[in-house]
Amino acid sequence: MSLWQYANPVKFLHLSGKIVPTLAVLSALSLVISLYWGFFLTPDDYKQGATVKIIYIHVPSALVAINAWFMMLVTSLIWLVRRHHVSVLASKAASYVGVVMTLVALITGAFWGQPMWGTWWAWDPRLTSFLILFLFYLGYIALWAGIDDPDTAADLTSVLCIVGSVFAILSRYAVNFWNQGLHQGASLSLDKEEHVSDVFYFPLLLAIAGFVLLFIMLTLVGTRTEIRQRRARALLARSKG
Amino acid sequence: MIALLIRDLRLAMRAGGGFGLSLAFFLIVVVLVPFGVGPEMSLLSRIAPGILWVGALLACLLSLDRIFALDYEDGSLDLLATSPLPAEGIVTVKAIAHWLTTGLPLVVIAPVLGILLGLPEQGYFWIVLSLLLGTPALSVIGTFGAALTVGIKRGGLLLSLLVLPLYVPTLIYGAELARRGTQGLETGTPLLMLAGITCAVTALLPFASAAVLRINLR
Amino acid sequence: MPDLGKYAFAVLSSYGYSLALIIGLVVFVVLRNIKARKALEAIEAEVNHGKD
Numbered sequence: 001m002s003l004w005q006y007a008n009p010v011k012f013l014h015l016s017g018k019i020v021p022t023l024a025v026l027s028a029l030s031l032v033i034s035l036y037w038g039f040f041l042t043p044d045d046y047k048q049g050a051t052v053k054i055i056y057i058h059v060p061s062a063l064v065a066i067n068a069w070f071m072m073l074v075t076s077l078i079w080l081v082r083r084h085h086v087s088v089l090a091s092k093a094a095s096y097v098g099v100v101m102t103l104v105a106l107i108t109g110a111f112w113g114q115p116m117w118g119t120w121w122a123w124d125p126r127l128t129s130f131l132i133l134f135l136f137y138l139g140y141i142a143l144w145a146g147i148d149d150p151d152t153a154a155d156l157t158s159v160l161c162i163v164g165s166v167f168a169i170l171s172r173y174a175v176n177f178w179n180q181g182l183h184q185g186a187s188l189s190l191d192k193e194e195h196v197s198d199v200f201y202f203p204l205l206l207a208i209a210g211f212v213l214l215f216i217m218l219t220l221v222g223t224r225t226e227i228r229q230r231r232a233r234a235l236l237a238r239s240k241g
Numbered sequence: 242m243i244a245l246l247i248r249d250l251r252l253a254m255r256a257g258g259g260f261g262l263s264l265a266f267f268l269i270v271v272v273l274v275p276f277g278v279g280p281e282m283s284l285l286s287r288i289a290p291g292i293l294w295v296g297a298l299l300a301c302l303l304s305l306d307r308i309f310a311l312d313y314e315d316g317s318l319d320l321l322a323t324s325p326l327p328a329e330g331i332v333t334v335k336a337i338a339h340w341l342t343t344g345l346p347l348v349v350i351a352p353v354l355g356i357l358l359g360l361p362e363q364g365y366f367w368i369v370l371s372l373l374l375g376t377p378a379l380s381v382i383g384t385f386g387a388a389l390t391v392g393i394k395r396g397g398l399l400l401s402l403l404v405l406p407l408y409v410p411t412l413i414y415g416a417e418l419a420r421r422g423t424q425g426l427e428t429g430t431p432l433l434m435l436a437g438i439t440c441a442v443t444a445l446l447p448f449a450s451a452a453v454l455r456i457n458l459r
Numbered sequence: 460m461p462d463l464g465k466y467a468f469a470v471l472s473s474y475g476y477s478l479a480l481i482i483g484l485v486v487f488v489v490l491r492n493i494k495a496r497k498a499l500e501a502i503e504a505e506v507n508h509g510k511d
Contacts, residue, residue, distance in 0.1 A: 035474075039474070044464075049463075049464060049465070049466050050462075050463040050464055050466040050467070050470050051466045051469050051470060053463075053470050053474075054469070054470060054473045054474075057473060057474065057477045058473070061477070093488075096484070096487070096488065097484065097488075100480055100481070100483075100484040103480060104476075104477045104480050104481065107473065107476050107477065107480075108473045108476075108477055111469045111470075111472050111473040111476075112469065112473065114469055115465070115466055115469050132406055132409055135402075135405070135406040136406050138402060139402050139403045139406060142399055142402055142403075143389065143390075143399065143403065146390070146393050146396060146399050147392070147393065152392075152456060152457065152459070155456045156389055156453060156456060156457070159389075159449055159452060159453050159456075160389060160403065162449070163385065163407070163446070163449050164406070164407070167406065167407045167409070167410065170410045170438070171406075171409050171410050171413075173410075174409065174410040174413040174414060174434070175409075175413065177413070177414075177417070177430065177431075177434070178413045178417060214481075214485075218484065218485065218488045221488050221489065221492050222488050222491070222492070224492060224495075225488070225491050225492045225495040225496075226495075228492075228495040228496055228498070228499040229495050229498075229499075231499055232495070232498050232499045232502050235499075235502045235503065235506055236502060238506075239502075239505070239506055239509070
């Protein structure tokens with residue numbers, strides 16, 4: 001039996017129901033431990049002072065924000081090719097987590113940048129790309145909300161996700177080109193672990209793990225919601241007919 | 242396909258066809274900017290290429306829902322879909338019609354509006370070139386967005402939300418090309434990228450637009 | 460509380476807003492799930508009841 005058996009909504013509900021509680025506990029533990037560790041037990045960075053503590057939220061949220069979209073791309077493709085509803089509903093569920101994570105990454109990035117660059121916002125390539133990603137998320141969610149027929153919405157949002165992904169990559173290059181001349185040297189790669197020493201690295205890894213587990217758990221729960229809503233709609237339609 | 246193109250062009254030219262509206266909108270945006278940022282010519286001439294690009298982009302955006310909406314409402318879109326014409330052909334023709342009736346006129350009028358913004362002399366060539374290369378991309382990408390939202394009532398705002406992020410690369414390279422050319426800097430990269438984007442989207446995006454149109458007409 | 464020095468505002472605000480957003484997200488997802496589950500159970504009960 002392969003992974004595809006979980007395209008069956010009943011099997012999916014069954015399995016996800018069993019693992020969600022475990023995931024919830026694991027992610028809560030990882031998050032609490034890593035954030036406590038990072039906030040209270042790590043030293044300040046000699047260059048960035050206490051603001052380095054923001055890394056434990058900024059980096060993991062940014063990672064999830066990007067990977068959530070990538071997961072949406074894959075599940076959208078699976079829907080278009082194999083017509084498994086669970087797949088596209090998972091994509092929809094992931095988008096809610098992704099958009100919040102993008103917002104968290106943007107906000108923490110701004111708060112980190114303010115003392116570092118002296119300005120609340122800077123059109124740094126990374127921050128700008130995240131702003132564009134945020135817009136893509138908003139568009140995807142808005143399109144789902146704007147279309148009545150669920151299957152049409154599933155198809156259209158999936159195509160949007162794919163086309164959007166191409167343009168998102170294109171935008172990344174364009175934004176890098178657009179800003180290269182301005183912040184030479186000052187473009188702090190806030191989320192590159194270039195010389196992150198061990199003392200920061202381990203709580204960071206744990207925080208990343210916590211955020212990823214949180215993403216998986218929330219997406220599974222969201223997918224269960226969507227599956228149930230779909231089933232409810234089907235029952236309603238059948239009883240009326 | 243030519244017949245479809247001619248029909249769309251004629252429809253756009255008619256009164257109420259929206260032909261002059263995008264031009265008027267472009268003018269209004271360009272007029273509004275000095276009211277927003279102050280009348281100092283030195284500032285305006287520095288940002289002129291960017292304002293012209295944003296204005297042209299917004300004027301394009303506003304005319305997008307006309308691409309399919311009218312045909313959808315009176316049922317001619319369904320007729321077109323069942324005709325032997327492939328959906329990819331339909332969306333391409335629609336995009337060309339949009340460009341001829343909206344994009345191209347914007348390119349023609351941009352230099353005139355450049356005067357209002359104190360566009361430097363060298364800038365005229367570059368703004369026309371960059372818009373000429375970039376507006377086809379805006380039409381093709383816009384057609385994709387219009388196809389996505391064709392069934393949605395009052396989907397204009399949603400259409401804007403979907404299309405504007407897709408416009409970003411074109412805007413970046415187009416405005417950079419205009420700006421750098423105006424300042425006498427090297428223009429190779431943005432020129433190639435802009436031309437590349439227009440060619441690539443024209444060649445590839447119609448397949449996505451056609452798929453979306455088919456989905457919406459099911 | 461560690462000495463955050465002049466960065467206290469930046470760090471505390473980051474953590475504050477982020478935690479608020481994340482908790483808000485969790486609440487949103489969980490509440491929606493509960494609502495959907497209850498709605499489905501209600502409809503299933505009605506359908507089964509109608510079968511009797």
